[in-house]
Amino acid sequence: MSANNSAFQVWRSDFAFAKGRLQRAIRAAIKSLWLHRLRSLLTMLGIVFGVCSVIAMLAIGEGASFEAQEEIKSLGSQNIILRSVKPPEEQKVSNTQQSYVLDYGIQYLDLQRIKATIPGVTIVVPGRVMRDYVWHTTRRVESEIFGTVPWYPEMRNQRVAKGRFFSEREMEDAVAVCVISAEMARKLFPIESSLGRDVRIGEDYYRIIGVMEPVLQSAGGKGGTSANTPANRMFMPLSAARARFGEVLMKRRSGSFEAEKVALHEVTVKVTSERDVMEVAAAVKNLLERNHKKKDYELIVPLELLKRAERTKQIFNVVLGSIAAISLLVGGIGIMNIMLANVTERTREIGIRRALGARRRDIVTQFLVEAVMLSGTGGLLGVILGVSIPFVVTYFADMVTIVTFWSPLAAFTISGLVGVVFGIYPALRAADMDPVEALRHE
Amino acid sequence: MAATSIVRFENVRKTYKMGLVVVEALRGVSIDFKEGEYVSIMGPSGCGKSTMLNLLGCLDRPTSGRYLLGNEDVSQMDDDALSVVRGLRLGFIFQSYNLIQQLSVVENIEIPLYYQGRPEAEIREKAIKLAHLVGLEKRLDHKPFELSGGQQQRVAIARALVNDSLVILADEPTGNLDSAVGAEILRIFDDLHRQGKTIIIVTHDNEVAKRTQRAIRLRDGQLESDVRQ
Numbered sequence: 001m002s003a004n005n006s007a008f009q010v011w012r013s014d015f016a017f018a019k020g021r022l023q024r025a026i027r028a029a030i031k032s033l034w035l036h037r038l039r040s041l042l043t044m045l046g047i048v049f050g051v052c053s054v055i056a057m058l059a060i061g062e063g064a065s066f067e068a069q070e071e072i073k074s075l076g077s078q079n080i081i082l083r084s085v086k087p088p089e090e091q092k093v094s095n096t097q098q099s100y101v102l103d104y105g106i107q108y109l110d111l112q113r114i115k116a117t118i119p120g121v122t123i124v125v126p127g128r129v130m131r132d133y134v135w136h137t138t139r140r141v142e143s144e145i146f147g148t149v150p151w152y153p154e155m156r157n158q159r160v161a162k163g164r165f166f167s168e169r170e171m172e173d174a175v176a177v178c179v180i181s182a183e184m185a186r187k188l189f190p191i192e193s194s195l196g197r198d199v200r201i202g203e204d205y206y207r208i209i210g211v212m213e214p215v216l217q218s219a220g221g222k223g224g225t226s227a228n229t230p231a232n233r234m235f236m237p238l239s240a241a242r243a244r245f246g247e248v249l250m251k252r253r254s255g256s257f258e259a260e261k262v263a264l265h266e267v268t269v270k271v272t273s274e275r276d277v278m279e280v281a282a283a284v285k286n287l288l289e290r291n292h293k294k295k296d297y298e299l300i301v302p303l304e305l306l307k308r309a310e311r312t313k314q315i316f317n318v319v320l321g322s323i324a325a326i327s328l329l330v331g332g333i334g335i336m337n338i339m340l341a342n343v344t345e346r347t348r349e350i351g352i353r354r355a356l357g358a359r360r361r362d363i364v365t366q367f368l369v370e371a372v373m374l375s376g377t378g379g380l381l382g383v384i385l386g387v388s389i390p391f392v393v394t395y396f397a398d399m400v401t402i403v404t405f406w407s408p409l410a411a412f413t414i415s416g417l418v419g420v421v422f423g424i425y426p427a428l429r430a431a432d433m434d435p436v437e438a439l440r441h442e
Numbered sequence: 443m444a445a446t447s448i449v450r451f452e453n454v455r456k457t458y459k460m461g462l463v464v465v466e467a468l469r470g471v472s473i474d475f476k477e478g479e480y481v482s483i484m485g486p487s488g489c490g491k492s493t494m495l496n497l498l499g500c501l502d503r504p505t506s507g508r509y510l511l512g513n514e515d516v517s518q519m520d521d522d523a524l525s526v527v528r529g530l531r532l533g534f535i536f537q538s539y540n541l542i543q544q545l546s547v548v549e550n551i552e553i554p555l556y557y558q559g560r561p562e563a564e565i566r567e568k569a570i571k572l573a574h575l576v577g578l579e580k581r582l583d584h585k586p587f588e589l590s591g592g593q594q595q596r597v598a599i600a601r602a603l604v605n606d607s608l609v610i611l612a613d614e615p616t617g618n619l620d621s622a623v624g625a626e627i628l629r630i631f632d633d634l635h636r637q638g639k640t641i642i643i644v645t646h647d648n649e650v651a652k653r654t655q656r657a658i659r660l661r662d663g664q665l666e667s668d669v670r671q
Contacts, residue, residue: 020559020561020562021559024556024562031544031545032544035544348540349542349543351540352540352541352542352553353542353553353557354501354525354528355499355501355528355534355540356528356529356534356553356554356557356601357525357526357528357529357530357553357554357557357558357605358525358529358557359521359522359525359526359557360521360522360525361522362525362557435501436496436501436502439501439536439540
């Protein structure tokens with residue numbers, strides 16, 4: 001039997017038993033890691049926390065941006081929203097001295113101007129907003145009462161859950177009907193169905209013909225963007241609202257008295273094509289600037305907000321990525337450190353194995369498998385923790401979290417790679433030891 | 443006596459460079475071991491015993507000269523090939539037993555075969571058989587630190603036998619044992635010799651040397667005497 005022949009046989013059996021060898025190497029690695037349980041655990045923690053924090057943060061970030069984007073989308077990406085804003089304080093003072101009535105906001109005339117001069121604008125949805133108490137028998141809810149047009153839900157991507165929205169006929173005739181938000185329905189009618197019941201505002205009664213679908217999963221949509229959607233909302237025909245509240249709104253609250261004259265609180269301008277939104281928005285802004293010397297309006301472009309939210313998310317992802325990279329780097333260095341100590345400590349064992357027939361690559365495999373087992377187990381624990389933390393956050397902090405399927409997968413793969421990258425140097429050092437020297441090591 | 447020569451040194455030299463000083467550990471040793479021989483190598487410290495053992499064990503390569511093991515020239519083989527030779531052809535027994543602490547008795551015996559990629563069941567069977575042979579059949583799952591010195595050395599002997607090696611190399615096998623236990627180990631060597639194993643023992647103990655068939659003395663890296671007893 002020649003040397004070549006025996007080497008060939010070994011090489012062939014290498015193939016045949018590669019799988020078995022790896023299994024044995026893994027078992028041996030588990031054994032020696034188990035021998036130093038505490039040390040292995042502490043080494044793993046670096047990777048565990050790295051992986052777990054990345055997955056958890058990513059899930060929370062993803063949830064937050066999803067929430068923001070849903071909110072913005074509910075405004076409609078083809079829409080431009082104009083809102084009346086109470087002008088700054090100084091002007092208010094000078095105004096009230098003369099008339100006691102604060103006159104501000106978007107006028108009907110503005111709408112006509114927009115329609116007449118700006119191309120690409122299809123529908124305009126005006127709306128008035130009042131705050132008042134809504135009663136049902138003895139239950140009372142402070143609500144935002146929104147006088148608007150029948151096509152409002154379609155424009156704002158909102159749906160009616162039960163019943164229907166009011167019709168154009170009801171709008172024309174100023175019929176006293178209303179549609180209320182789901183939260184409000186729950187508060188006013190905790191047990192019974194709200195459809196067909198009457199609610200009272202002041203002395204007037206309104207029949208409930210529909211209940212809206214909740215806009216967001218999160219209760220109340222707290223801390224939302226500028227597109228705040230209050231929980232208690234009530235829609236009624238614009239005409240009915242004007243009949244009930246008139247042009248001048250009176251407010252009396254704990255002694256102070258305030259009167260406002262606002263024609264339109266909110267106007268939604270729909271642009272035919274999404275591409276033109278930014279240009280139309282600029283034109284509308286220009287037009288309003290010329291006619292409103294006091295800054296008594298605000299322009300919201302959901303598309304712009306959406307883009308901004310996407311950019312924010314990108315920045316967030318970059319920051320998260322860096323944190324992940326740094327934490328995995330630190331974890332990897334920890335693994336390298338412990339593996340180097342491990343190799344030095346086991347010099348004698350390496351010598352024995354080499355003397356008994358282990359080749360360099362057998363030694364490399366042994367220590368590399370150990371390093372990968374450390375980082376892989378750390379990664380796995382990190383994934384389990386990282387996936388469960390968002391559930392805890394959702395449960396206790398009432399936040400939307402989204403665990404994307406790729407984030408645990410990527411985190412686990414990368415943690416395995418960290419084991420290879422940081423394990424290869426100690427493993428090579430072990431393999432390069434001189435067997436004679438290693439055997440003599442005490 | 444079987445006439446086939448299985449270990450053959452032809453004018454083997456080994457020099458070490460230690461800084462600027464060149465140390466000549468072996469200065470042209472030519473020697474021949476036949477199959478089934480029971481040999482002891484003796485000599486004062488620094489005579490080149492360890493160097494010779496390292497060369498015999500394929501743990502090191504000679505600076506010049508040839509080393510034939512079986513009928514292979516192993517003197518210029520690369521590291522991987524030497525590893526395979528060690529695993530297939532040689533059995534090692536050390537003074538300090540050199541068992542791997544985290545492995546059980548049976549797993550320690552298996553190591554040389556483990557690296558040959560043989561089927562696991564076959565390896566296990568053979569290891570258990572050898573554990574029986576050295577009288578450790580009741581200690582298969584014990585760890586080395588649970589065994590006495592003599593028992594540990596018996597595990598090492600089983601390990602040296604597991605790959606049906608051409609030669610068994612023993613480095614002071616009784617050095618760490620008291621005389622009674624040492625005698626027990628030597629009896630195992632005698633038995634192995636009777637079964638036809640080739641055994642080379644490096645020792646400084648005259649009692650050990652006396653039991654062997656052939657006593658070789660080294661001095662200053664050269665053969666001093668080669669006596670057949």
